[in-house]
Amino acid sequence: MWNKDKSIVLSKILIVIMVLGIIASCIFAPQIVREYDNRVILEAGLPSVFTPLLVTLYCCVPPALTALISLYMLLINIQQNKPFIKVNIVYLRIISYCCFAGAVIFVYFAILRPFAWVIVAAALFFGIILRVVKNCFQQAVAIREENDFTI
Amino acid sequence: MIIVNLDVMMAKRKISSNELAEIIDITPANLSILKTGKAKAIRFSTLEKLCAALKCQPGDILEFVDDDNKE
Incomplete structure (x- = not known):
């Protein structure tokens, strides 16, 4: 039977898989980017984007890992039945900033390859959604505190 | 701001915290x-x-103090 705990465990597993995926990408990024550069970019007769793409991807790793770790910590608190605590607002704020950081980093690559504006827009979109979720959590924490301190 | 003078009233009535908590049915x-x-x-x-337990009025427990004229 599907329940809340199993859902959280699934989310945790997905986060771990993503972290492992990012670490694997860090290791194999030069090969993957070289392959992409040779098969897609150079064959289309466009100038190589090997270095800019590699730099962009590596620069995106710290915010991505920070966001995933924050997400994992958030899930731990939710699992412990502590969703509306101040530290969760901090985690959501960090995740939101990481999305914005990803967007800013990808602007560099988007200048070279306009299709990357889609990634910039997506990262900004997620960042804004998370800010709104953070605002909701902030309000919920205030309501919970008021409720707890109403005797 | 509102000041709670519960400890003053409790001292006047010579009642302990645990005793009062039990009477009014809230946790200590x-x-x-x-x-x-x-x-x-x-x-x-x-x-x-x-008020029932301490035989007093709400005004004996709660007091309004103007923040500007606090001193």
Whole structure:
């Protein structure tokens, strides 16, 4: 039977898989980017984007890992039945900033390859959604505190 | 701001925190929140029980102090 705990465990597993995926990408990024550069970019007769793409991807790793770790910590608190605590607002704020950081980093690559504006827009979109979720959590924490301190 | 003078009334009536908590049916932890002024609100039902237990008026427990003229 599907329940809340199993859902959280699934989310945790997905986060771990993503972290492992990012670490694997860090290791194999030069090969993957070289392959992409040779098969897609150079064959289309466009100038190589090997270095800019590699730099962009590596620069995106710290915010991505920070966001995933924050997400994992958030899930731990939710699992412990502590969703509306101040530290969760901090985690959501960090995740939101990481999305914005990803967007800013990808602007560099988007200048070279306009299709990357889609990634910039997506990262900004997620960042804004998370800010709104953070605002909701902030309000919920205030309501919970008021409720707890109403005797 | 509102000052809670519960400890003063409790001292006047010579009643302990645990005793009062038991009479008005709230936990000692919640009574402590009320006594220390950490509470954000008080229910009418709690205030009614406090007044009944301490044989006093709400004004004896709660006091308004103008923040500007605090000193």
